[in-house]
Amino acid sequence: MNATPSKHSFGMIGLGTMGRNLLLNLADHNFAVAGYDKDADKVALLGKEGAGKPVEGFAELAPFISSLQTPRSVMMLVPAGKIVDSVIDELRPLLSPGDIIIDGGNSHFTDTERRAKALEAEGFHFFGMGVSGGEEGARFGPSMMPGGDKQAYQVVQPMFEAIAARVDNEPCVTYIGPGAAGHFVKMVHNGIEYGLMQLIAETYAVLKTGLGLDNAAIGQVFTQWNAGRLQSFLLDITKDIFGYIAPDTDHLLLDDIKDEARSKGTGKWTSQVAMDLELPIPTIDTAVAMRDLSKYKALREQLAGLYGPAAGALPVEHGAFLAQLEQAFYFSMVITYAQGMQLLTKASKDYNYDLQLAEIAKIWRGGCIIRSGFLNEIFNAYKGTPDLGHLLLDGQVQKLVNEAAPGSRAVVAAAATAGLALPGYMASLSYFDTFRTARMPSNLIQAQRDYFGAHTYELIGKEGVFHTQWTPEHEDAANKKDVEVGQEHKTEKPVTPNK
Numbered sequence: 001m002n003a004t005p006s007k008h009s010f011g012m013i014g015l016g017t018m019g020r021n022l023l024l025n026l027a028d029h030n031f032a033v034a035g036y037d038k039d040a041d042k043v044a045l046l047g048k049e050g051a052g053k054p055v056e057g058f059a060e061l062a063p064f065i066s067s068l069q070t071p072r073s074v075m076m077l078v079p080a081g082k083i084v085d086s087v088i089d090e091l092r093p094l095l096s097p098g099d100i101i102i103d104g105g106n107s108h109f110t111d112t113e114r115r116a117k118a119l120e121a122e123g124f125h126f127f128g129m130g131v132s133g134g135e136e137g138a139r140f141g142p143s144m145m146p147g148g149d150k151q152a153y154q155v156v157q158p159m160f161e162a163i164a165a166r167v168d169n170e171p172c173v174t175y176i177g178p179g180a181a182g183h184f185v186k187m188v189h190n191g192i193e194y195g196l197m198q199l200i201a202e203t204y205a206v207l208k209t210g211l212g213l214d215n216a217a218i219g220q221v222f223t224q225w226n227a228g229r230l231q232s233f234l235l236d237i238t239k240d241i242f243g244y245i246a247p248d249t250d251h252l253l254l255d256d257i258k259d260e261a262r263s264k265g266t267g268k269w270t271s272q273v274a275m276d277l278e279l280p281i282p283t284i285d286t287a288v289a290m291r292d293l294s295k296y297k298a299l300r301e302q303l304a305g306l307y308g309p310a311a312g313a314l315p316v317e318h319g320a321f322l323a324q325l326e327q328a329f330y331f332s333m334v335i336t337y338a339q340g341m342q343l344l345t346k347a348s349k350d351y352n353y354d355l356q357l358a359e360i361a362k363i364w365r366g367g368c369i370i371r372s373g374f375l376n377e378i379f380n381a382y383k384g385t386p387d388l389g390h391l392l393l394d395g396q397v398q399k400l401v402n403e404a405a406p407g408s409r410a411v412v413a414a415a416a417t418a419g420l421a422l423p424g425y426m427a428s429l430s431y432f433d434t435f436r437t438a439r440m441p442s443n444l445i446q447a448q449r450d451y452f453g454a455h456t457y458e459l460i461g462k463e464g465v466f467h468t469q470w471t472p473e474h475e476d477a478a479n480k481k482d483v484e485v486g487q488e489h490k491t492e493k494p495v496t497p498n499k
């Protein structure tokens with residue numbers, strides 16, 4: 001191993017792609033670091049790639065821990081779930097009160113809350129930190145979302161700020177909030193990621209099936225979009241994907257890839273938590289659902305045979321339609337971010353995370369998977385109004401959305417008419433139109449619930465809840481039943497809500 005100082009500033013448990021590259025990034029910034037992994041090959045790879053840098057690898061946990069200066073800062077980058085708990089159990093006897101443990105994996109925020117409480121009670125500091133940007137981000141500049149003990153953050157802050165991506169010379173890392181706030185924000189980042197990826201996939205379908213463009217032309221569209229207001233990491237990699245020829249062939253690797261999407265679960269968690277918080281994020285929900293639907297390949301083939309293939313060409317003039325499609329994508333992208341930001345707003349209140357949405361948008365401008373030019377608009381919106389109730393309430397965003405909405409309508413209408421599935425685009429447009437519906441038809445749902453389940457309803461301008469016998473037969477039956485149970489049932493009188 002390389003000659004390194006006797007004590008290291010930072011230790012990493014888990015020398016997989018992310019862990020190893022984060023360590024190398026730290027070493028590039030002159031932090032003396034140690035890495036541990038049970039897999040000797042991974043330790044050897046660290047040694048090889050860390051040659052000449054202040055990096056030391058260990059295959060045994062105890063010497064690894066002993067090599068760290070105190071208070072120790074130990075980060076885990078291991079798969080989310082039970083492994084994290086078992087690593088913590090191994091660490092406990094080797095660490096001292098005041099040491100800092102950081103979980104940099106995509107752990108579920110409720111697991112992080114549980115771990116933080118237990119470890120803080122034992123005198124340790126615990127951080128759940130979202131790390132975004134994949135292998136390249138870890139190596140050269142991720143976006144990081146640390147949540148946990150604010151005091152302890154000061155110990156690791158210089159290291160994280162040194163290695164983070166930078167935008168306008170500012171590090172894409174900030175203290176997110178207490179407890180599991182960091183992992184919660186990372187989860188929502190991934191929910192937005194799912195939504196944006198779904199929109200790009202649907203755009204691919206419009207270009208390929210709707211307009212009949214070949215891969216070169218499709219790649220050209222993404223390249224052009226990425227050079228303008230749609231600039232984003234996801235579009236940037238997509239244009240590359242449309243240029244990657246499968247080895248020893250004359251066609252794109254993309255054309256050989258199965259159309260069944262997989263997931264590690266963070267998008268699903270986002271939808272689950274949003275439902276728990278009663279906070280609608282339909283574009284993200286749709287993205288999760290479409291990944292699931294894509295798995296039903298055999299059934300899709302059966303139904304395509306029964307009902308005919310989904311869609312044919314769109315009867316549109318390509319030039320004008322492409323301009324509308326750019327508008328529609330921009331509109332749907334804004335809506336997707338807006339849904340994620342509103343979920344953060346709700347969670348911040350419900351979980352007391354005290355999230356600073358401007359700061360979160362700011363550190364998402366670089367290093368992370370959802371980085372894009374539009375994040376500057378989000379940053380400006382929440383910087384100007386920290387307690388903004390919804391991104392769509394921002395004046396500048398309102399202007400951008402109003403300009404782009406017509407394109408969304410045109411694309412959704414054309415696709416629906418042609419039978420081209422655009423669930424993400426359609427969910428985004430309906431979300432927008434529903435949120436600008438001052439009186440929704442939900443009064444009918446309330447009436448139905450009261451009719452069949454006596455679940456009661458509220459009346460405009462009146463206090464209390466009400467129940468109605470909606471037909472004479474119901475009235476007779478109720479009176480008969482009431483007589484039996486001694487209650488007086490009157491239409492539209494305040495009643496004790498049915499339990």
Ligand code: 6PG
Nearest residue numbers: 132133134190263264265266369
């Ligand atoms: C990131 C990525 C990262 C991981 C994806 C996998 O921010 O760097 O989001 O965390 O690669 O979450 O996502 P899937 O759920 O699609 O597998």
